[in-house]
Amino acid sequence: MTKFVKGNEAVVMGALYAGCELYFGYPITPASEIAHGAAKWFPMLGRTFVQAECETASVNMMFGAAGAGKLSMTATSGPGFSLMQEGISYLAGAELPSVVVNVNRAGPGLGNVYPEQSDYTPAVKGGGHGSYQTFTLAPASVQEMFDLTVKAFAMTAKWRTPAIVFADGLQGQMMESLVLPDSGLPKYDFSEWASEGTPKTRANLVKSIYLDAAQQERFNRHLQEKYAAMAADAMGEAYLADDAEILIVGYGISGRIARTTAEALRKEGVKAGVFRPITLNPFPREQLAAVAAGRKIMAIELDAGQFADDVRLNLAKAGLGAEAAGVVMINRMGGEIVSVDDAVKTAKEMLGA
Amino acid sequence: MxxxxxxxxxxxxxxxxxxxxxxxxxxxxxxxxxxxxxxxxxxxxxxxxxxxxxxxxxxxxxxxxxxxxxxxxxxxxxxxxxxxxxxxxxxxxxxxxxxxxxxxxxxxxxxxxxxxxxxxxxxxxxxxxxxxxxxxxxxxxxxxxxxxxxxxxxxxxxxxxxxxxxxxxxxxxxxxxxxxxxxxxxxxxxxxxxxxxxxxxxxxxxxxxxxxxxxxxxxxxxxxxxxxxxxxxxxxxxxxxxxxxxxxxxETERENPAPAAIPQAESCAALFAEKDALEPACDDDAFAERRFKFAGYGGQGILSLGLCIAEAARLERRHTLWFPSYGPEQRGGSANCSVVVSGKPIGSPTVEHPDVLVCMNRPAYERFVGDMREGGIVIVDETVPILVEPPKGVKLVVWPAIRMAEEFGVPKAANTMMLAAMKKLGCTGLKGESLEESLVASFKKKPALGEKNRELLREAEKKGS
Missing domain, CATH: 3.40.50.970 (Thiamin diphosphate (ThDP)-binding fold, Pyr/PP domains)
Incomplete structure (x- = not known):
C-alpha cells in the first residue's frame, strides 16, 4: 500500500510508527506541515501535541519529557534550530533520547524559506556548547523522511544522544509515494535512568551537571567512547561506483542531483558514480573510502563548502590524502539548486574531457 | 557528628x-x-x-x-x-x-x-x-x-x-x-x-x-x-x-473543563489506512522519463493539475514526484509546480528542462519557455501573447483553456481544459484512461463534480484545437 504525501507529513507518520509519544513545536516555514500533521494525528492516537511558545521552550519540553522516560520530538528550520542548540547540548549532556527535525532553509539570519544545506555544521558537529555529538541522518526522499525518522528514534534510544533528521525545504514540501511498514519499533523501557514519578524510579536523577572537574572529565570520556562506538551504525549508499573514474558525493537532495548527474555523464561515456552518506554523524567514512580510492571526487552541496570540508577530512582520516586534496566542490546557495547541467560540466572539466 | x-x-x-x-x-x-x-x-x-x-x-x-x-x-x-x-x-x-x-x-x-x-x-x-x-x-x-x-x-x-x-x-x-x-x-x-x-x-x-x-x-x-x-x-x-x-x-474547588473528545484511531495502520491505495511503483526501462512544469496564477488550479498528472502516473505504477512553489511565493499570486514521472527511481527532483510546460499566464510562459528541452512541448493558454519564441525544436500549442471553461459555465475548470489538451496531444506518456481516472479521483470528496469534469474533459478534447 502506498500513500502520496509530502516529506513533512512522512516525518510525522515515521515518528508515530516509531512510538514517539509527545510532540512539542513552534511553527516555522518550511517545516510547519510537521506541526500540522502532529497536531492532528498525535491526539488521534492518544498521544500528546503541545504548541510551545518558542523553540527554546520546545527543546526544554523535550528535555522534561525525555527525563521522564518518554520519546518525544520537535521539528523546525534554521532560526529555530539555532535557538534549540543550548537545549540539544543539555539533552546530550544528560544522555536523553529525543529527535529534532531540521528542514533546512536558506540563511544566515532570516534568509528565506527555500532549500539550503547550510546548517551542516550545527546539525552534524554539535551546534551547542561542549564536546557532544548527535546522531544525524540525512533523508533524500519522502520514503526516507519516514524511514530515517523511524531510524532516528531507534538510534536516539540506543545511543542516548539526540538524533537529528537533517532535511531541507525541498524535501519537506515535495510529494512522493510512501510505503508504510507493517509495524513500528518496540516500546522502550527507560525506567533504569528516567525520573518517571514511580516507586521504581524514585532514586533516579537526570542531570548534565558535574561540579567536580575529575567527574566531568570522566563523563566526557565516557561520551567520547560512546560517540566512537556509534560509527558501527554509519550508513551510506554507493551507486554506479564500481568502475567510476569520478565519484560524485552528496547527501540529501544533493545526493539525488548527484545520481542524475552520474546517469547523464554515463550517457556521454564518462564513468561516473555516486556516494551518498545517509548518516552524516557518524559519517560513513569506511564506506566512502571503499569507493573513493584512486577516484577524482566532486562534492555537490547547497552551502558554502561545509560538507566538502567534511568529505576531505574523512578521506584524509581514512588515509586517502591525495583524494582529499583533490576534492572539487560545486555548490549553490540562497535557495538555488545545483543544476545537473552545471554538475556535468564541472565533472567533465575535472576529467579534462 | x-x-x-x-x-x-x-x-x-x-x-x-x-x-x-x-x-x-x-x-x-x-x-x-x-x-x-x-x-x-x-x-x-x-x-x-x-x-x-x-x-x-x-x-x-x-x-x-x-x-x-x-x-x-x-x-x-x-x-x-x-x-x-x-x-x-x-x-x-x-x-x-x-x-x-x-x-x-x-x-x-x-x-x-x-x-x-x-x-x-x-x-x-x-x-x-x-x-x-x-x-x-x-x-x-x-x-x-x-x-x-x-x-x-x-x-x-x-x-x-x-x-x-x-x-x-x-x-x-x-x-x-x-x-x-x-x-x-x-x-x-x-x-x-x-x-x-x-x-x-x-x-x-x-x-x-x-x-x-x-x-x-x-x-x-x-x-x-x-x-x-x-x-x-x-x-x-x-x-x-x-x-x-x-x-x-x-480556585481549587472550581470545575476544570475536560478536553473535548476527538476522533480516535486504534493504531498507526488504522489511522493511515487508505481505501483503494495504490501499489508501489515498479521499474520499467522502456518508459522514458518525463519532466513537467505547470505555471500560472494562484487560483487557476495549477497545483492540482500537476497533482492530477502525478496521480495518473501512480495509477500506472510509475515513479512519481510532485513539487510545488511554496512560502511567500505561493501567497504572492503566482503558482507553479513540477512533476517528474519515471520508469526508474527519480534522481534530481528539480525540473531544469521541461519536456512538457503548461502555462496559464504570460509571466509563467516567459519565465520558463527558454528552459525547454529540445523535442519538448509548450501548451499555453490563448490569452498569453507570444512575444518570446520557444527554443528551436520545441513545439508550441496555443489552447483556449480559460475561454472553453467559461463557455462551459465552469470557469474554475480551466485546468481540466489544459488536461484535455495534454490528453489530446498525447504528451504525458500516460494512458488517457489514467488521466480521466485521476481527474475523477481528485474530486473524491465531491463525486458529482468528478463526473462533471470527466464530461468537460471529453468535450474539450473534441472541441479544442
Whole structure:
C-alpha cells in the first residue's frame, strides 16, 4: 500500500510508527506541515501535541519529557534550530533520547524559506556548547523522511544522544509515494535512568551537571567512547561506483542531483558514480573510502563548502590524502539548486574531457 | 557528628565527592527553610514515590541532593518548560518546579508565564530573594528600588532599570492558574503559613487540579550583606512593602473543563489506512522519463493539475514526484509546480528542462519557455501573447483553456481544459484512461463534480484545437 504525501507529513507518520509519544513545536516555514500533521494525528492516537511558545521552550519540553522516560520530538528550520542548540547540548549532556527535525532553509539570519544545506555544521558537529555529538541522518526522499525518522528514534534510544533528521525545504514540501511498514519499533523501557514519578524510579536523577572537574572529565570520556562506538551504525549508499573514474558525493537532495548527474555523464561515456552518506554523524567514512580510492571526487552541496570540508577530512582520516586534496566542490546557495547541467560540466572539466 | 534525620530528605548529601549532612546554603538563607518545608510536605503527604522535582540553576541547583524523590535538573530559566514536558509525559506523577527570581523572573519569564497560561499541571515554587544569589548578588527583576546589588552598586535606579516585577500580580491576569499566592519564610509565623501553602501546592497536583504558583519571599544575608536577623527584617520591612503577602487566587474547588473528545484511531495502520491505495511503483526501462512544469496564477488550479498528472502516473505504477512553489511565493499570486514521472527511481527532483510546460499566464510562459528541452512541448493558454519564441525544436500549442471553461459555465475548470489538451496531444506518456481516472479521483470528496469534469474533459478534447 502506498500513500502520496509530502516529506513533512512522512516525518510525522515515521515518528508515530516509531512510538514517539509527545510532540512539542513552534511553527516555522518550511517545516510547519510537521506541526500540522502532529497536531492532528498525535491526539488521534492518544498521544500528546503541545504548541510551545518558542523553540527554546520546545527543546526544554523535550528535555522534561525525555527525563521522564518518554520519546518525544520537535521539528523546525534554521532560526529555530539555532535557538534549540543550548537545549540539544543539555539533552546530550544528560544522555536523553529525543529527535529534532531540521528542514533546512536558506540563511544566515532570516534568509528565506527555500532549500539550503547550510546548517551542516550545527546539525552534524554539535551546534551547542561542549564536546557532544548527535546522531544525524540525512533523508533524500519522502520514503526516507519516514524511514530515517523511524531510524532516528531507534538510534536516539540506543545511543542516548539526540538524533537529528537533517532535511531541507525541498524535501519537506515535495510529494512522493510512501510505503508504510507493517509495524513500528518496540516500546522502550527507560525506567533504569528516567525520573518517571514511580516507586521504581524514585532514586533516579537526570542531570548534565558535574561540579567536580575529575567527574566531568570522566563523563566526557565516557561520551567520547560512546560517540566512537556509534560509527558501527554509519550508513551510506554507493551507486554506479564500481568502475567510476569520478565519484560524485552528496547527501540529501544533493545526493539525488548527484545520481542524475552520474546517469547523464554515463550517457556521454564518462564513468561516473555516486556516494551518498545517509548518516552524516557518524559519517560513513569506511564506506566512502571503499569507493573513493584512486577516484577524482566532486562534492555537490547547497552551502558554502561545509560538507566538502567534511568529505576531505574523512578521506584524509581514512588515509586517502591525495583524494582529499583533490576534492572539487560545486555548490549553490540562497535557495538555488545545483543544476545537473552545471554538475556535468564541472565533472567533465575535472576529467579534462 | 550526630545527624538528625529530616523527613523527606536524604540522610546525607554527597556533593563534590564529599558525603556531608548539611546543605550548601549560607546561614540565614531562606532556601534552607523552604527546602525543609518542601521535603516535609512531600514526605508527610506520602508523595515521594510519585513526585518528580524539576530543579533550577541558581541557588536551588542542588535540591536533588536533598529531596528524596526523582529529579530532573533543568537549564537556567527553563524549569517551567521542562516541567511542562514532564507533566505532559507523566500525567499521573506530581511535578514540582523550583525556581528563583532571576531564573523565573528574567531569563525564563515567558516559559513560566506561558506554562501558567496553558494551565500546565505542575506546581511552581518560586523563591524571591530580590537578587541573583548563586552568580554573585546581581540585580534581578525583583530587586527593590534603591537596593544595592553587584550590578546596581549605586542602588537600583528606576529611571534606568524600571521597577520590581510582581510575578503573582502579573500571573493573576491569566485565567488558567488555580492557585496563586505569596508567602514568606522570614519569621516563625510566616514559616508556618508557608508550610501550609506548600502543602496546598502538592495537594493541587495530587488532585490534578491544574497550575499553581507559590512565591516565597526569602532572605539572602550573604548578598544583602547583613546578618541573618537583619536580612529577615529586610524581608519583612522592605520586601513585603513591595511584595505584599497573600492569596491572589484560590480556585481549587472550581470545575476544570475536560478536553473535548476527538476522533480516535486504534493504531498507526488504522489511522493511515487508505481505501483503494495504490501499489508501489515498479521499474520499467522502456518508459522514458518525463519532466513537467505547470505555471500560472494562484487560483487557476495549477497545483492540482500537476497533482492530477502525478496521480495518473501512480495509477500506472510509475515513479512519481510532485513539487510545488511554496512560502511567500505561493501567497504572492503566482503558482507553479513540477512533476517528474519515471520508469526508474527519480534522481534530481528539480525540473531544469521541461519536456512538457503548461502555462496559464504570460509571466509563467516567459519565465520558463527558454528552459525547454529540445523535442519538448509548450501548451499555453490563448490569452498569453507570444512575444518570446520557444527554443528551436520545441513545439508550441496555443489552447483556449480559460475561454472553453467559461463557455462551459465552469470557469474554475480551466485546468481540466489544459488536461484535455495534454490528453489530446498525447504528451504525458500516460494512458488517457489514467488521466480521466485521476481527474475523477481528485474530486473524491465531491463525486458529482468528478463526473462533471470527466464530461468537460471529453468535450474539450473534441472541441479544442
Amino acid at each position: 550526630k545527624t538528625i534525620e529530616q523527613k523527606g530528605m536524604y540522610k546525607s548529601f554527597p556533593r563534590s565527592g564529599k558525603d556531608v549532612s548539611f546543605t550548601h546554603y549560607c546561614p540565614g538563607c531562606g532556601h534552607g527553610i523552604i527546602n525543609k518545608l518542601i521535603a516535609e510536605a512531600c514526605a508527610e503527604m506520602g508523595l515521594q514515590d510519585e513526585t518528580i522535582f524539576v530543579d533550577p540553576v541558581g541557588c536551588g541547583v542542588f535540591t536533588y541532593y536533598y529531596w528524596d524523590a526523582a529529579h530532573i535538573s533543568a537549564a537556567h530559566g527553563r524549569a517551567s518548560a521542562v516541567a511542562t514536558g514532564t507533566c505532559r509525559a507523566r500525567p499521573n506523577a506530581v511535578t514540582i518546579a523550583y525556581q528563583g527570581d532571576g531564573d523565573l523572573g528574567a531569563i525564563g519569564f515567558n516559559n513560566a508565564f506561558q506554562a501558567a497560561s496553558r494551565g500546565e499541571k505542575f506546581g511552581c515554587i518560586f523563591v524571591n530573594n530580590s537578587l541573583y544569589g548563586m552568580t554573585g548578588g546581581q540585580m534581578a527583576p525583583t530587586t527593590l528600588a534603591g537596593e544595592s546589588t553587584t550590578t546596581t552598586p549605586f542602588g537600583r535606579d528606576p529611571a534606568l532599570t524600571g521597577y520590581p516585577l510582581h510575578v503573582c500580580e502579573v500571573f493573576s491576569q491569566l485565567k488558567a492558574p488555580v492557585y496563586i499566592a505569596r508567602v514568606s519564610v522570614a519569621d516563625t509565623r510566616r514559616i508556618m503559613q508557608a508550610k501550609q501553602a506548600i502543602r496546598k501546592v502538592f495537594e493541587i497536583q495530587r488532585a490534578k487540579k491544574g497550575y499553581a504558583i507559590l512565591e516565597i519571599l526569602a532572605p539572602c544575608p550573604t548578598n544583602f550583606k547583613m546578618d541573618p536577623a537583619a536580612a529577615a527584617d529586610f524581608c519583612i520591612n522592605e520586601m513585603e512593602k513591595e511584595f505584599p503577602l497573600g492569596v491572589f487566587r484560590d
